[in-house]
Amino acid sequence: MINAVITGVGGYVPEDILTNEELAKIVDTSDEWIMSRVGIKERRVLKGGKAMSYMGIQAVNDLIRKTGIEPESVEGVICATSTGDYHFPPAASIISYQTGCRKAFAFDLQAACSGFIYLLETAANYIRSGRYKRIIAVAGDMMTAITNYTDRTTCPLFGDGCGAILVEATNESVGILDSILRSDGSGLPHLLMKAGGSAKMPSYETIDNHEHTVYQEGKVVFKRAVSEMADVAAEIVERNGLKKDNIDWIVPHQANMRIIDAAARRLEVPIEKVMVNIQRYGNTSSGSIPLCLWEWESKLRRGDNLILAAFGAGFTWGATYIKWGYDGDDT
Template identity: 35%
Template sequence: MVRAAILGTGCAVPAKVLSNIDLERMVDTTDEWITTRTGITERRIASPGEYTSTFATKAAERALEMAGVSADEIELIIVATVTPDFPFPATACLVQNNIKASRAVAFDISAACSGFLFGLSLAEKMIMTGTIRKAVVIGAEVLSRVVDWSDRNTCCLFGDGSGAVVVGASEDGNGILSTHIHSDGSYWELLHQPGAGNRNPATQKVVDERLMFIQMQGNEVFKLAVRAMEEAANEALEANGVGLADLDLFIPHQANRRIIDAIGKRLGIHPDKIFVNLHKYGNTSAASIPIALDEANRAGHIHPGNLLLLDSFGGGLTWASALIRW
């Protein structure tokens, strides 16, 4: 049976580090307040001249290098992002040009923090149907440019960066066992960026009312995130007839340590099997899971034959999971 397997991983984050101590000098907050409520101690922030495509390109190049795959072999590039370089063209087209993947069709998808798993699901299906043989799926964000740095409740949460995977056809039985993606638009107002789309176009009013920044109802999002991620995780396990004892590593979306701990407790996953790098990067939205996956991979936490569960939740609302035999 042909499956889609992850052949290589890569990530790229800005060099600039913004710590909680730095934030204390910018907004009415403290290191203790942020760490206690989120588990975040620092995040990476893009410098002038660095864009979503900058990090997406570097992450893709590193994934290709690990996979031993040339850009000429890539037939599909998907960039999951809510912070593209431009409304159009797609950031994926910029990445295609940067890595010289001239044979690849390239496009972006917008599913907020679940975007990477949505993209992975799409690439998996195209590989399994024989439409393509190899793809690059990227999650990339520069959220620092849509964060209100005067709002202590949101500015401490987000960071910038990108993660990528090379996905290719495999016939050894290993690979992506299943993906599960969901949306519920009735909750869209809980987490959104009001401007500057065509509902609130780029005008002085949008600037004056600070509509270009992320708005979030944190308590409501928290409750829905825990419930939805638990549901998605169980869906993936049940679809493949495996239990928690079979799981080697759980990589959840890195949004908030309290969310991660709550999901782990509700699922009954031992903390040693949960990969967390939230403290270093904050919430990088669509980049969160692929950055964590690459770090876990390069640190030797993932071995051939391991069973991995990826799980996410984001604005939309969207949620998703994937079960992978490495």
């Protein structure tokens, strides 16, 4: 049986930092208010006229450098993002070309903050088909490009960042072993960008009304995110016969510290086993989980059981069970 295994992780976050104190000069908020509600201290901001693909290129170059692969050996580049450079072409085609992966197919997928979970299953199935042996999966967002800095309820949440993973074929019993993907389209009015698509074309009015930025009904989204992320994580744990004692790491989407805590409590896993970087990066949407893997890579060991879980607009949500394939110290 062919399994799909992660064999390397790359990442990138911009150098520029926007602290809560700096944000409080822009909008009516405070460090205490933000920390108590979402657990974010600062976030990264991509500046200099750069776009999302720039972060993807940096993350993939980091991955290629660490793994030592030849770029032209990559057969596919798939990118999960909600903030691509353009409506078309896909960011993946820009990233693959600029990183030398010029024999690869390339396309984007969009599942908002659940993007990396959907991306993992997509990349893994290309490998499991037996037709492909090496795929690069990129996930990231330039959320500050679609943030309304006059909205005190949403502007503290988001930051920019991107991760990239190498997915390869193996005959061993490690890798991306199971996924559960879910959606509920009734969530549309509660979390969306109201304009810019074919449903509502850009106009002076939509720009004046900030309809090209994130709109979120926080209480509704919070309630669903807590229940769905915790439930789907518990479901995949039970389905694979895992117990709390043999879960090595929980890797949740970094949306809100209270949501992360709720998922950990549901699985009865101590917070020390939960990857958390929201305090430094904020919510980077599809980039949050791969950035956790990037930061914690040196601590991961072959055979570690990882549970990944995310919730995003759509609504979309899901969980993935990974048995890690290599010792982080080997990178």
